[in-house]
Amino acid sequence: GAGVSQSPSNKVTEKGKDVELRCDPISGHTALYWYRQSLGQGLEFLIYFQGNSAPDKSGLPSDRFSAERTGGSVSTLTIQRTQQEDSAVYLCASSLLRSEGYTFGSGTRLTVV
Amino acid sequence: RKEVEQDPGPFNVPEGATVAFNCTYSNSASQSFFWYRQDCRKEPKLLMSVYSSGNEDGRFTAQLNRASQYISLLIRDSKLSDSATYLCVVNMINQFYFGTGTSLTVIP
Numbered sequence: 627g628a629g630v631s632q633s634p635s636n637k638v639t640e641k642g643k644d645v646e647l648r649c650d651p652i653s654g655h656t657a658l659y660w661y662r663q664s665l666g667q668g669l670e671f672l673i674y675f676q677g678n679s680a681p682d683k684s685g686l687p688s689d690r691f692s693a694e695r696t697g698g699s700v701s702t703l704t705i706q707r708t709q710q711e712d713s714a715v716y717l718c719a720s721s722l723l724r725s726e727g728y729t730f731g732s733g734t735r736l737t738v739v
Numbered sequence: 740r741k742e743v744e745q746d747p748g749p750f751n752v753p754e755g756a757t758v759a760f761n762c763t764y765s766n767s768a769s770q771s772f773f774w775y776r777q778d779c780r781k782e783p784k785l786l787m788s789v790y791s792s793g794n795e796d797g798r799f800t801a802q803l804n805r806a807s808q809y810i811s812l813l814i815r816d817s818k819l820s821d822s823a824t825y826l827c828v829v830n831m832i833n834q835f836y837f838g839t840g841t842s843l844t845v846i847p
Contacts, residue, residue, distance in 0.1 A: 668840055726788075730782035
């Protein structure tokens with residue numbers, strides 16, 4: 627597609643449930659990033675995929691969070707046993723070249739009630 | 740020390756004013772630099788890349804000072820539509836690091 631696509635755009639879930647967030651990067655982009663942003667806060671790095679290399683998971687806040695990227699394209703971020711503090715906008719971004727910066731999707735707004 | 744630091748502001752300026760933001764970075768081996776703009780409840784969008792020689796795009800000028808490890812963004816003749824949060828982004832060792840953003844409000 628023309629841009630980075632994320633789904634769902636909004637998700638309301640009950641505390642303790644698992645959720646899956648999807649990111650479709652720009653076709654051909656080898657790098658994919660997940661960030662989250664709480665209301666009024668800066669961007670918090672979660673995980674980074676680059677080609678076939680092992681992902682950089684250093685930003686994942688707990689073992690309830692995991693992500694995978696299948697076939698070097700679509701990525702899924704999974705949050706198990708959601709907690710209220712997981713409520714945030716989860717943003718995905720992709721890039722081709724470091725020199726070009728990257729493009730964000732419009733995010734998934736997750737609300738845990 | 741954070742990899743990228745910005746003054747969070749807020750900056751409140753009148754229409755037509757010139758305003759400048761600075762951003763410092765910690766790793767001298769940083770390779771690429773960018774300014775992003777984020778409107779309220781929207782995703783960040785690339786405003787401009789920052790080149791070593793400095794670059795200009797209309798009312799916006801970006802500069803890089805490698806010796807002092809900072810980048811700057813200058814906005815001339817501010818418009819109401821410039822109101823947003825401006826994020827500096829630095830690429831270091833294949834990773835992009837964001838500043839926390841500087842909030843700008845342009846007042847009529």
